[in-house]
Amino acid sequence: MIDTVILQQGTGWRAQAEVFDEIFFVFLALGTLIGTIVVSYTLWNVYKYRDDGGEPKDDFDAPVVGELPTGQGGPKAKKLFLSFGLSAIVVISLVVYAYGILLYVEEGPDTGAEGDIEILVEGYQFGWQYEYPNGHTETGEMIVPADQRIDIEVTSRDVWHNFGSSELRIKSDAIPGETNSNWFSVSSEEVEAQGGEATYTVECFELCGSGHSAMKGQITVIPQDEWEEWYAGTGEETASDSENAASIDGTAAGGVPA
Numbered sequence: 001m002i003d004t005v006i007l008q009q010g011t012g013w014r015a016q017a018e019v020f021d022e023i024f025f026v027f028l029a030l031g032t033l034i035g036t037i038v039v040s041y042t043l044w045n046v047y048k049y050r051d052d053g054g055e056p057k058d059d060f061d062a063p064v065v066g067e068l069p070t071g072q073g074g075p076k077a078k079k080l081f082l083s084f085g086l087s088a089i090v091v092i093s094l095v096v097y098a099y100g101i102l103l104y105v106e107e108g109p110d111t112g113a114e115g116d117i118e119i120l121v122e123g124y125q126f127g128w129q130y131e132y133p134n135g136h137t138e139t140g141e142m143i144v145p146a147d148q149r150i151d152i153e154v155t156s157r158d159v160w161h162n163f164g165s166s167e168l169r170i171k172s173d174a175i176p177g178e179t180n181s182n183w184f185s186v187s188s189e190e191v192e193a194q195g196g197e198a199t200y201t202v203e204c205f206e207l208c209g210s211g212h213s214a215m216k217g218q219i220t221v222i223p224q225d226e227w228e229e230w231y232a233g234t235g236e237e238t239a240s241d242s243e244n245a246a247s248i249d250g251t252a253a254g255g256v257p258a
Contacts, residue, residue, distance in 0.1 A: 015168075015184065015185040015186060015187065016105055016168065016169045016170060016183075016184055016185075017167070017168055017169045017184075019101055019104065019105055019169075020105075020169045022101075023098060023101060026094075026097070027094070030090070030094070034090065116148065116149045116150075116151055117132075117133070117144065117145075117148060117149075117150050117151065118133060118151040118152075118153065119131065119132055119133075119142065119144075119150065119151070119152050119153070120152075120153050120155070121142075121152050121153065121154045121155070121163050121172075121174070122155055122156065122157055122174070123154070123155070123156040123157070123158075123161035123163060123174035123204065123208075123215075124156065124157045124158055124161075125158050125159065125208060125209050125211060125215075126204075126208070126209065126211030126212065126214060126215040127139060127140060127215060127217065128140060128142075128163065128202060128215075128217040130142045132231070132234065134231070134234065136231075136234035140217050140218065141217065141218045141219075141220055142202070142217070142218070142219045142220065143220045143222065143227065143230060144186075144219065144220070144221055144222075144227065145221070145222065145223070145224040145226075145227035145228070146186055146187060146188040146190070146191045146198070146221050146222065146223055146224060146227075147185070147186075147187060147188050147224060148185065148224065149183055149184075149185050150183060150184055150185060151181065151182075151183050152170075152172070152181070152182050152183065152184070153179045153180070153181055154172040154173070154174045154179065154180045154181075154182065155174055155175065155176070155177075155178060155179045155180075156174040156175055156176045157176065158176065159176070159208050159209065160173070160174065160175055160176075160206050160208060161173075161174035161204045161206050161208050161215070162174060162204055162205035162206035163202065163204070164202070164203060164204075164205045165184075165200045165201060165202050165203070165219060166201070166203070167200045167201065168184045168186070168200050168219065169184075170182050170183075170184045171205060173206070174204075174206075186198055186200075186221040188223060188224075190221075191221050191222065191223060196222070196223070197220060197221070197222055198220070198221040198222075199218055199219070199220050199221075200218065200219040200221075201216060201217075201218060202216060202217035202218060202219055203215070203216055203217075204216075
């Protein structure tokens with residue numbers, strides 16, 4: 001439990017999808033266990049106190065409609081307050097557990113690395129554009145490395161959208177003039193499990209017009225070394241594009257090549 005709340009595993013940390021899967025499993029397991037106990041105890045009492053047609057025992061303390069236990073030490077009062085106490089312990093423990101995990105999800109892990117990638121995600125009717133720190137842009141597909149925290153800043157150029165991926169458990173409003181922050185990460189084990197390249201569907205979760213249902217994209221996760229090679233190429237491409245643009249501007253302004 002303590003290791004779960006801290007969410008640290010050696011020098012590593014956990015992705016949002018793993019955290020939400022664990023929350024679901026914990027609540028499902030406890031709900032199933034407690035539900036089984038309550039239903040079993042109820043059925044046992046139904047059988048034990050069934051009407052068999054005979055006379056009730058002299059010491060039988062039958063429940064009365066509208067009666068509440070007085071708390072004076074009777075058997076009904078003890079059972080009631082015992083159930084209240086156990087329920088309070090379970091509920092408070094779950095609240096503390098879930099609150100600690102959700103704080104982690106909201107703030108994200110402190111990786112202690114300067115190489116965290118921040119990508120600007122811009123929604124438009126009807127697609128997604130991704131801008132990397134070096135100025136390179138991709139439309140429709142976000143390419144990121146495994147085993148690294150990816151910070152995304154989500155906005156829109158026209159109407160309200162909502163950027164999200166159900167598989168990665170991420171979801172952020174894309175609002176014109178505003179930016180919302182989120183993060184995600186995919187492990188190299190997951191990438192290997194998908195054959196060396198993991199893909200996740202991106203959808204818009206805000207009704208944004210006639211093309212809303214077709215407003216899809218993709219997040220592609222590749223090994224770190226492959227991504228670094230790809231990203232270095234985009235930097236050279238971006239620089240080349242900038243030089244070409246400057247050359248065209250110089251020709252247009254002065255009539256001769258810059």
